Amino acid sequence: MTKAELITAVAEKSGLSKKDSEKAVGAIVETITEALKAGDKVALVGFGTFETKHRKERQGINPITQKPITIAAATVPAFSAGKALKDAVAGK
Numbered sequence: 001m002t003k004a005e006l007i008t009a010v011a012e013k014s015g016l017s018k019k020d021s022e023k024a025v026g027a028i029v030e031t032i033t034e035a036l037k038a039g040d041k042v043a044l045v046g047f048g049t050f051e052t053k054h055r056k057e058r059q060g061i062n063p064i065t066q067k068p069i070t071i072a073a074a075t076v077p078a079f080s081a082g083k084a085l086k087d088a089v090a091g092k
Helices: 003-014 018-037 083-090
Strands: 042-044 048-055 058-061 068-071 074-081
Antiparallel strands (some): 042 048, 048 074
């Protein structure tokens, strides 16, 4: 599902116009992004949790030259699905 398809689905389910749905979806994405950038966790009960995780510096191999390289440490976004979402996807 693309962002445009998501906006259309939100408009149909909520009764909002597509323009208002686009604003709502955009606001949600922007708010979650800002919270993660600030180091906060965003928990949507029953759906899941967005958070950041720190990856340590590690060694890797360049697939072209086969020489070892150092992969820099990084902070990455992560999502953990909630029980209700897991059950819904599993068909329970």
